[in-house]
Amino acid sequence: MATVPAAKDKYRSFLDDEADNVQWRHGGPPTYDAVNQLFEQGRTKEWEEGSLEEIVQNAIKTWEMELSHKVRLQDFKSINHEKFNLIVNGREGLKGEEALKMGSYNALLQNSLPKEFQYYKADEESFESSHEAFRSAFPRGFAWEVIHVYSGPPLIAFKFRHWGIFEGPFKGHAPTGETVEFYGIATVKVDEGLKVEEVEVYYDPAQLFGGLLKGAPISISSSPTHHASACPFHSSS
Numbered sequence: 001m002a003t004v005p006a007a008k009d010k011y012r013s014f015l016d017d018e019a020d021n022v023q024w025r026h027g028g029p030p031t032y033d034a035v036n037q038l039f040e041q042g043r044t045k046e047w048e049e050g051s052l053e054e055i056v057q058n059a060i061k062t063w064e065m066e067l068s069h070k071v072r073l074q075d076f077k078s079i080n081h082e083k084f085n086l087i088v089n090g091r092e093g094l095k096g097e098e099a100l101k102m103g104s105y106n107a108l109l110q111n112s113l114p115k116e117f118q119y120y121k122a123d124e125e126s127f128e129s130s131h132e133a134f135r136s137a138f139p140r141g142f143a144w145e146v147i148h149v150y151s152g153p154p155l156i157a158f159k160f161r162h163w164g165i166f167e168g169p170f171k172g173h174a175p176t177g178e179t180v181e182f183y184g185i186a187t188v189k190v191d192e193g194l195k196v197e198e199v200e201v202y203y204d205p206a207q208l209f210g211g212l213l214k215g216a217p218i219s220i221s222s223s224p225t226h227h228a229s230a231c232p233f234h235s236s237s
Contacts (some may be wrong), residue, residue, distance in 0.1 A: 035141025180211030
């Protein structure tokens with residue numbers, strides 16, 4: 001598939017002004033048209049341009065874009081490479097290279113339950129398989145918004161909402177066509193240049209998987225494989 005020049009994205013930085021030596025996971029910058037449309041149709045808050053809420057919301061979208069689509073940590077512009085640390089639900093923090101290797105979904109979905117009770121086994125998923133699972137479940141993408149900002153930099157605290165329309169199969173469960181969503185609280189510590197040093201996230205994964213596991217069980221043979229040829233340039237979150 002040929003690389004298509006990225007149009008300017010109004011919610012994410014560093015997509016249309018990158019140097020040629022940036023290594024993108026799929027050969028070029030992703031496009032966010034579908035998930036941006038989902039975001040605009042389903043958001044509960046529309047923040048004033050230039051407001052702290054909008055700045056925080058777009059900064060997190062930019063960081064997620066880099067984590068999902070850039071191959072090398074050195075190409076990230078949103079974080080402090082030396083200090084970056086990602087903490088989820090009180091677990092041991094992940095440094096930048098660790099989070100990049102695992103991918104955003106696996107980093108956020110680790111848990112300590114016994115294997116027989118784990119509805120998602122992050123340690124058995126690769127970067128690619130984890131993203132494929134959620135692209136399959138949410139063909140239109142997995143939108144994200146800031147609900148409230150409690151404090152500004154250098155230690156930003158905020159509440160967020162993450163949602164998608166369950167329109168494709170997920171791990172042997174048929175789609176329901178319903179909105180699946182969860183809420184969480186996060187803090188982001190930034191340096192003097194507003195680059196992220198630490199992200200700490202708290203949320204209940206059961207909110208997410210409660211919606212995904214509602215779908216009726218389906219056999220592997222009857223599960224559609226419509227995402228096998230899906231364009232990797234179209235991002236899901």
